[in-house]
Amino acid sequence: MSGKPILQGVDLALEPGRIHALMGPNGSGKSTLALSLAGQPGFAVTRGRASLDGEDILALAPHERARRGMFLAFQYPPEIEGVALKEFLRLACGERGQGFCEFHKSYPQAINQLRMEAFDGRELNVGFSGGEKKRAELLQLYLLRPKVALLDEPDSGVDVDALRLIASAIRDLALGGAAVLIITHYPRILEHVPPSDVFVLDEGRIVERGGPELADRIGEDGFEAVRR
């Protein structure tokens, strides 16, 4: 990339079973943080550390991070032609240690829960609308059962019904013990999934942190309210 530092001064902890929100204006570095944690090779982490259950993950390849329980729901998931969604999920679940039989039980349940019957038999993200892509990301999240879930703008492009489904799936995930981080520049989704911790990122730094009231404040007054 251009060699320009994007993030400096990010310090946050994600706790199991809790829902966290990372808010910030466009271009503040939210997606960069998520992609760096997932190991996107386009971003170099020059300083600092990130650990999962005490293990440094920055030296690990993306798939090794995933196998230890990291998950990133992409803001813009790419389309992969010719790869059946179900086949792909079976392979990925296998790498998370789920057996064949287990998958064949959990897959129809997840499809049913997320009302995704129409997705069965389709190719991975191919021809999906923006909202469909978000739901497909959630389906993966649901089946892969990660320890840490980073959700980059999980509500963009989705209608109200889908938003409710997504919100309830995220709450389930946290109830199941996952540490959840919702990344958003818009507080709408947080009304459906109230976070216990809110971080505000601006120009690559965490500039404010607090409880659910912080999201409300930003909802009313915008990011100006927290800028110094």
Add this chain to the structure above:
Amino acid sequence: MTGRVTPRALTREFLEQLSGEKSEPAWMRAHRQRCLAVFEGLRMPRFGPDLSSLDFADLAYYARPVEPVKRWEDLPDEIRGTFQALRLPEAEQRALAGLGAQVDSEVVYRSMLDEVRAQEVIFTSMDTAVREHPWVQDYFMKAIPPEDNKFAALHGAVWSGGTFIWIPAGVEVTVPLQAYYRMQTEAVGQFEHTLIVAEPGSSVHYIEGCSAPRHSRAALHSGMVEIFAKEGAKVRFTTVQNWSKNVYNLNNKRALAHAGAAVDWVSGSLGSKVTMLYPTTVLLGPGARTENLAFTFAQEGMWLDSGARALHRAPETTSRLISRSVVQGSGKSVFRGTVHVSPLAKGSKAHVECSTLLLTPDAKTETIPILNAETDDVELGHEATVGRVSQDQLFYLMSRGLSQAQAMSLIVNGFVSPILKEIPLEYSIELRGLLEMSFEKAIG
């Protein structure tokens, strides 16, 4: 000519001796001699891959290392082991209406289901057909005359082995017939001739597989396939070749499709040093259609020059020429998609589509579409794409826990799946396995 006879000189006397050993009728003796004269007068192809290291004086034009047998068990261990590894006896039991296996110049094994024999289908070696059915001369090299190109002429002079299939009118052979071609001897030339005559309203699916052990000297495979699909007949011809990297694979394949007939060519090309292969369908009768689905995987040091031709000669004819190529190392793939629509072929449709995926920086590809219509009343479509495996796709799949090799293989398999799903399961499993093996090698 028993045992191992391997003349390296291409002479009239050799052809005479070959005809004599095969007890050929006069028309075939004359045909061979005429083809040799045509061969000597024609130039090498003036397009495509470099053929300069193919030495016509260093080829065994006839080799018979193995005698024909009635049972697999009677084959020599080495050959039997090879056929077993290729699971031919298993496929014969489970999924085929008939099977032929050829080693170098001669068919060594052949079988056919009784049900198919009862339908009066003829499925025999080409040599036998020439001896037993005089009417074969009405078809033999009538779709591709020796004058067509130098390798067609060479083939006509020295051809040996191959398959003859005749399907009576209205008979549908529901299970595929298959032949397997093995080149065993070093620096051998294999020139099998395949002739399929599908009478009106009949249908057949024929599969051929090819392989060879690796030798250091160049070998030549120059087969010929001629298909005559009469009114309303359906013929599907599937080829999967995994020749070793010393093989020049220079073939001629052509089908004549009469009114309402359908001819499909499906191919998977994974091997050879050089391939030149352009299956052609001449759409002779109204409503005839053809499809060509080709998958090529050009690896280090290979040049796979392939393509498809559809010649529309009658109204309301349809062609679809689809190719997916994957190129690795310093490999090169070229796709020549040719459509010609004559003034008679009003209301015809043709679609040419070629997509290539380059896996390495040195990989090369070229697409050469030639679409030519001599009538306005025609629908022509052409699409070509060249891409590399996208880093975004790789990262996405890896972020779900797949290793780089797994991710790569999933993406490439997905890319070729529109073609692979048309290839019978036994072969597509082999193809996918070969693809995966070479990624693992490439990624380390």
